[in-house]
Amino acid sequence: MSKRIVLTIIGLAILIIVFLMETNGVYNVNSNSEAEVDYVIGVSQPNLVEPWQISMYEELQKEASQYSNIRMIYTDAALSTEQQMEDIHTLQEYDIDLLIVSVEDSQEMTPIISSVYEDTPVIVLGRGVEGYNYTLYIGTDHYLIGEMAAEATRELLGDNGGEIIEVQGLKSALQAEERSRGFRERIDEWDTLKISNTLVANWQRDKAEDELKKLFKSSNVNPDLVYAHNDAMALGVYRALDSLGLKEIKIIGSDGVDKPNGGLQLVKQNIIDTTFITPTGGKQAMLYAVRILAKDTEIPKKIILRNHEVNDDNVDSYLAEKSDSPDIVSSDEKVTLGFAQVGNESAWRSANTDSIIKAAEQENVDLQLKNANNNQERQIEIIRGFIEQEVDVIGFSPMVEHGWEEVLAEAKAAGIPVILSDREIKVEDDSLWTTFIGSDFVEEGRRAAQWVVDHQKASQEKVNIIELEGTKNSAPAVDRKQGFNEEIENEQNLQVIDSLSGDFTLEKGREMMEYALLKYSTKIDVVYAHNDDMAMGAIEAIEQYGLRPGVDIKVISIDATNKAFKALSTGKLNFAVECNPLLGPQIMQAAKELKNGQEIPVKIITSEETFTQDEAKKEMKKRNY
Numbered sequence: 001m002s003k004r005i006v007l008t009i010i011g012l013a014i015l016i017i018v019f020l021m022e023t024n025g026v027y028n029v030n031s032n033s034e035a036e037v038d039y040v041i042g043v044s045q046p047n048l049v050e051p052w053q054i055s056m057y058e059e060l061q062k063e064a065s066q067y068s069n070i071r072m073i074y075t076d077a078a079l080s081t082e083q084q085m086e087d088i089h090t091l092q093e094y095d096i097d098l099l100i101v102s103v104e105d106s107q108e109m110t111p112i113i114s115s116v117y118e119d120t121p122v123i124v125l126g127r128g129v130e131g132y133n134y135t136l137y138i139g140t141d142h143y144l145i146g147e148m149a150a151e152a153t154r155e156l157l158g159d160n161g162g163e164i165i166e167v168q169g170l171k172s173a174l175q176a177e178e179r180s181r182g183f184r185e186r187i188d189e190w191d192t193l194k195i196s197n198t199l200v201a202n203w204q205r206d207k208a209e210d211e212l213k214k215l216f217k218s219s220n221v222n223p224d225l226v227y228a229h230n231d232a233m234a235l236g237v238y239r240a241l242d243s244l245g246l247k248e249i250k251i252i253g254s255d256g257v258d259k260p261n262g263g264l265q266l267v268k269q270n271i272i273d274t275t276f277i278t279p280t281g282g283k284q285a286m287l288y289a290v291r292i293l294a295k296d297t298e299i300p301k302k303i304i305l306r307n308h309e310v311n312d313d314n315v316d317s318y319l320a321e322k323s324d325s326p327d328i329v330s331s332d333e334k335v336t337l338g339f340a341q342v343g344n345e346s347a348w349r350s351a352n353t354d355s356i357i358k359a360a361e362q363e364n365v366d367l368q369l370k371n372a373n374n375n376q377e378r379q380i381e382i383i384r385g386f387i388e389q390e391v392d393v394i395g396f397s398p399m400v401e402h403g404w405e406e407v408l409a410e411a412k413a414a415g416i417p418v419i420l421s422d423r424e425i426k427v428e429d430d431s432l433w434t435t436f437i438g439s440d441f442v443e444e445g446r447r448a449a450q451w452v453v454d455h456q457k458a459s460q461e462k463v464n465i466i467e468l469e470g471t472k473n474s475a476p477a478v479d480r481k482q483g484f485n486e487e488i489e490n491e492q493n494l495q496v497i498d499s500l501s502g503d504f505t506l507e508k509g510r511e512m513m514e515y516a517l518l519k520y521s522t523k524i525d526v527v528y529a530h531n532d533d534m535a536m537g538a539i540e541a542i543e544q545y546g547l548r549p550g551v552d553i554k555v556i557s558i559d560a561t562n563k564a565f566k567a568l569s570t571g572k573l574n575f576a577v578e579c580n581p582l583l584g585p586q587i588m589q590a591a592k593e594l595k596n597g598q599e600i601p602v603k604i605i606t607s608e609e610t611f612t613q614d615e616a617k618k619e620m621k622k623r624n625y
């Protein structure tokens with residue numbers, strides 16, 4: 001049966017269900033029933049009560065209406081996780097081509113989302129799930145929202161500080177856990193601030209109101225501020241306090257939707273003091289859904305959208321901005337991008353540089369590319385040169401995490417936006433850069449360790465690991481170490497006996513491995529190299545020493561360039577974790593959007609895989625760098 005006929009039948013079936021379930025409004029379908037439909041997208045939302053979820057629904061609908069070849073089927077779980085699971089099963093029965101899902105309970109929903117992902121692309125929207133079993137996550141950094149709420153608390157309570165009540169979303173929701181952790185870790189830094197009570201109100205206004213009233217009745221609480229994880233609950237908090245005649249207690253919410261009872265209106269009406277605009281990502285979800293369905297291979301794994309703090313000082317400008325802002329029109333003016341590449345240390349880096357050059361040509365970007373030869377001072381000089389030259393956008397792959405404040409403040413003062421490519425930095429003021437495009441290095445470290453854990457668990461003896469680290473104080477070296485250690489922490493038989501810096505190069509990797517073999521001889525069981533080049537150097541040293549890499553000493557590495565694929569296929573390397581160097585297209589897109597004055601995500605995290613020896617043999621031909 002053709003897809004079109006099937007869709008017509010589905011359309012009729014859904015309309016009947018809509019009719020039957022009128023009171024719940026559980027099913028809804030967009031109006032492209034007459035058009036030639038190529039794809040069906042299922043949308044599963046946990047409720048359509050919260051203004052933020054309503055806003056997401058409206059954004060999705062608005063974007064979807066631009067595509068006549070796409071039919072959307074929307075489901076609303078009406079606050080029930082069980083219902084949401086059922087909705088997803090129903091959507092699967094309708095043979096959807098892609099699922100967009102926003103969850104309330106991440107723990108409970110993770111297994112079903114993983115199972116859909118086995119044969120259907122899944123975009124997780126706004127609220128994350130556990131693990132990586134989905135195509136793309138679009139949402140905000142919930143830990144950061146918690147930290148921002150703590151900063152706002154400190155501002156609102158001033159030097160005297162005070163007592164705080166925290167009203168959390170759902171206990172088993174990842175986003176509530178992250179907001180809470182960010183908030184508490186920051187609050188703990190100040191002696192004057194104390195969280196006296198915690199309530200859980202499942203993101204719901206009425207529950208927040210009831211729980212707070214109960215708390216006041218049952219105990220002697222005297223808060224100065226209430227931080228609610230969303231604006232709906234913040235409104236509930238206000239109602240409870242108002243009914244108790246408590247007018248002075250400050251309230252912080254989160255979401256910042258511009259609707260009746262949404263955060264912006266609540267701040268405007270002085271019902272709450274602060275909110276954080278938390279984009280729903282509906283628009284981006286549709287744009288990426290279309291790209292995924294068109295089999296675009298450059299889909300990132302995570303897109304982290306930007307939050308904005310709104311309070312009495314700036315609420316009017318946000319409201320004015322929202323109502324006045326016309327749609328952004330792309331300009332055809334050529335963008336000049338100054339890119340300060342870190343060096344030429346590895347095969348990964350060459351592929352990264354090639355990707356940037358090629359993407360600039362394809363996108364007609366005027367690329368000024370300079371190489372710092374792994375010298376931070378040189379990289380700073382290059383950036384200064386770009387500022388003098390008045391380029392439109394600066395991009396760079398920071399050699400190390402620290403020491404960028406001064407030069408980036410100069411770029412900010414000159415009004416030049418900065419893109420961090422491949423490596424992140426640590427600066428007090430995050431407004432010094434606009435976006436980070438690259439990998440999750442901590443996760444790469446975890447993946448490498450997971451292989452060791454899985455393959456050495458049975459060993460009765462101690463498993464001795466040599467770690468070959470990348471450039472000292474660089475983000476990949478710091479994070480890959482952290483991720484690896486996190487994963488082996490509780491494994492009694494695994495121990496890193498030495499960590500040696502190989503600076504991401506083959507020569508240094510070989511040198512360090514020669515040193516390790518002299519020192520530990522046959523006691524070494526595993527080499528964990530932070531990149532392929534150092535792993536190749538280690539393999540040479542092991543062979544030179546008369547041992548068999550991959551057999552006598554297991555070798556695992558990060559990058560998965562074609563060097564690693566060859567070594568995997570000949571059995572000298574045991575496992576490779578991918579680090580994707582093909583960042584050029586994303587960088588060019590960001591540079592163009594910045595030139596157009598568009599707001600772009602804070603982070604774009606690339607999608608990556610892992611490769612065993614068998615997988616490498618199959619995939620080898622596809623790897624052309």
Ligand code: AHR
Nearest residue numbers: 346348349476504531579
């Ligand atoms: O920052 C990415 C790392 O830098 C790569 O994994 C390594 O090979 C490179 O040189």
